[in-house]
Amino acid sequence: MQIWHMEPFPCGDRRLPHHVFPPKKITTTQLGQLAGVQYYKVDLDDTASMKKRLSAVKTEKNVTFTDMFTVSETMLEFDDKMEQFYEPQVQKEDVISLVVEGTCYYDVEPEDDSWIRVQVEKGDLIVIPKGLSHRFTTTPQNFVKIQRFFSRKVEGNQG
Structure with a gap:
């Protein structure tokens, strides 16, 4: 996971990093303090460790439903999505x-018009707290496979 402050008014391709200049990276601890976002690294190759971590998160967050969500250029109406x-x-x-495969960005807005970009990749588990403004996009590779966790079954594709 990499985290940084975004430029205030990014223009051009959203899938690019859009660092402020000079770049201002922050740590997962700082991200938690600024925005309440939690981060866990999950070893997807160690089944026992993965199950233990996911079980703890599911219990803590009262998760009862999960799904797999894949974003790629092969999606119908990819650009609109x-x-x-x-x-x-x-x-x-x-x-x-x-994140099960690929890489993507979650942008969070702890203060009005002040965005923090969080780049997550395989094995990164992110928890964005309810009530926090956020958005999602891919990197230029246009591919990510995500396991999503919910406290109830949801309909449709939400980011």
Whole structure:
């Protein structure tokens, strides 16, 4: 996982890093303090360790439903979906995502117009707290497979 402050008004390709200049990286601890976002590294190759970590998160967050969500250029209406995912949104429950393959960005907005970009990759588990404005996009590879966790079954594709 890599985390940094984004430039205030990014223009051009959303899938690029959009660092402030000079780059201002932050740690997972700082991300937690600034935005309440939690991060866990999950070893997807160690089944016992993975099950233990996921079980703890599921219990703590009252998760009862999971799904697999793949974003790639082969999706129907890919560009429209990416526009939709990039629109800032606020959820009524925590957004919990484990990257199984690929890489993507979650942007979080702890203060108005102050965005922090979180690049997550295989094995990264991120918990964005309910009520925090956030958005989602891919990297230039346009591919990520995510396991999502919910406290109830949801309909449709939300980012």
